Amino acid sequence: MKPFNLVLALTTASSTLIPTDIYSQNPSANLRIIEYAESTPTQLSAYIEISKKINMDILDGFLLLQQGWNGYNGRSFSTSVIERAKRIVLSLERQPYIFPTGRNSVQIEYRKPNRDYLEFEIYSNKIEFYIYKSGHEEERKVKSYEIAKIVEDFYA
Numbered sequence: 001m002k003p004f005n006l007v008l009a010l011t012t013a014s015s016t017l018i019p020t021d022i023y024s025q026n027p028s029a030n031l032r033i034i035e036y037a038e039s040t041p042t043q044l045s046a047y048i049e050i051s052k053k054i055n056m057d058i059l060d061g062f063l064l065l066q067q068g069w070n071g072y073n074g075r076s077f078s079t080s081v082i083e084r085a086k087r088i089v090l091s092l093e094r095q096p097y098i099f100p101t102g103r104n105s106v107q108i109e110y111r112k113p114n115r116d117y118l119e120f121e122i123y124s125n126k127i128e129f130y131i132y133k134s135g136h137e138e139e140r141k142v143k144s145y146e147i148a149k150i151v152e153d154f155y156a
Contacts, residue, residue, distance in 0.1 A: 051095035074102030080124045
C-alpha cells in the first residue's frame with residue numbers, strides 16, 4: 001500500500017474549518033478523514049480505524065431517515081442494506097465518502113484531484129459499480145468481494 005496523508009476537517013454549527021473545498025464533499029460528518037499520506041504504520045492503522053468508526057456512525061444515521069427524507073419520496077433504509085454496507089466499508093482500508101440515495105441504497109465513492117471517480121451503489125441484493133479513470137468509463141454489477149481490489153487498483 002502506498003503511504004498516506006491525513007487531513008482532518010472539523011465543523012461547528014456555524015462554520016467549517018480546513019479544508020472547506022475538500023470537506024464540502026461530505027458535510028454530513030462533523031469530523032471527517034479526508035485524505036491520507038505519509039505516516040507510520042501505527043498512525044495509519046489508527047487513522048483507518050477512526051475513519052471506519054465515523055463511517056459506521058454515518059451509516060447508523062441513515063436508519064433514522066424516514067420516508068420522504070430527501071423531499072422526493074426517498075425511501076427509508078432497511079437494516080439489511082445498512083448491514084451490508086457496513087460489512088463492505090469495514091473490509092476496506094481506504095475509507096470512502098458515503099451517501100444515502102432515495103432508492104434504499106447506499107452510495108460509496110472515491111474521488112481524486114484529477115477528477116478520476118469511483119462509485120459503488122449498494123442495494124440489499126446487488127452492487128452497481130461505476131468508474132471514470134483517465135478518460136475511460138466502465139459500469140457493471142460487482143460482487144462484494146471484488147470491491148477492495150477495485151479500490152486499490154483505482155489508487156495504483
